Amino acid sequence: MSILKVARMGHPSLRRRARPLDPDEIRTPAVQQLIDDMMQTMAEYQGIGLAAPQVHEGVRLFVAGYEDEAAGDREHSPLKVLALINPEVEPMGKEVVEDWEGCLSIPEIRGRVPRARDVRVKAFDRDGLRIELKAHGYFARVLQHETDHLDGILFIDRMESLATLTFIEEYGRYWAKG
Numbered sequence: 001m002s003i004l005k006v007a008r009m010g011h012p013s014l015r016r017r018a019r020p021l022d023p024d025e026i027r028t029p030a031v032q033q034l035i036d037d038m039m040q041t042m043a044e045y046q047g048i049g050l051a052a053p054q055v056h057e058g059v060r061l062f063v064a065g066y067e068d069e070a071a072g073d074r075e076h077s078p079l080k081v082l083a084l085i086n087p088e089v090e091p092m093g094k095e096v097v098e099d100w101e102g103c104l105s106i107p108e109i110r111g112r113v114p115r116a117r118d119v120r121v122k123a124f125d126r127d128g129l130r131i132e133l134k135a136h137g138y139f140a141r142v143l144q145h146e147t148d149h150l151d152g153i154l155f156i157d158r159m160e161s162l163a164t165l166t167f168i169e170e171y172g173r174y175w176a177k178g
């Protein structure tokens with residue numbers, strides 16, 4: 001496995017629409033390696049999600065971490081990582097919530113972004129099997145953020161106002177919940 005270079009805002013790779021992967025392609029060593037490398041890269045930089053265009057690969061694939069609530073109490077539940085391919089995200093209901101987001105491609109910056117609270121996602125998993133999942137709250141936010149990367153959209157494009165755009169140090173000082 002290797003740690004991949006992450007494209008930063010301004011790199012054209014972040015603004016292109018990525019192509020779908022053919023289901024037969026998913027199980028190839030090249031794609032499996034990319035998934036492993038993306039998981040390792042995300043862990044290295046302590047991200048909660050990473051999309052292929054962020055590592056200069058124009059394919060519709062991302063990895064995302066989520067809490068495994070079944071595994072124990074919320075405070076100490078381990079983070080699991082999921083790979084989703086060709087995801088289709090659909091809001092469930094009309095509830096929109098605003099919360100802070102960051103992005104490994106926009107280092108040191110946070111901003112408040114409105115997102116659907118509940119979503120349904122259809123995708124392929126890394127074995128090439130069709131899956132469907134429902135997500136709520138922060139995980140739903142991560143899934144929407146990562147799917148946006150596949151369409152060349154960054155979280156700042158989704159902000160209603162740039163007034164909350166904040167450097168990480170000021171975020172910690174003035175905005176992080178204590």
Ligand code: NI
Nearest residue numbers: 102103104105
């Ligand atoms: Ni991002």
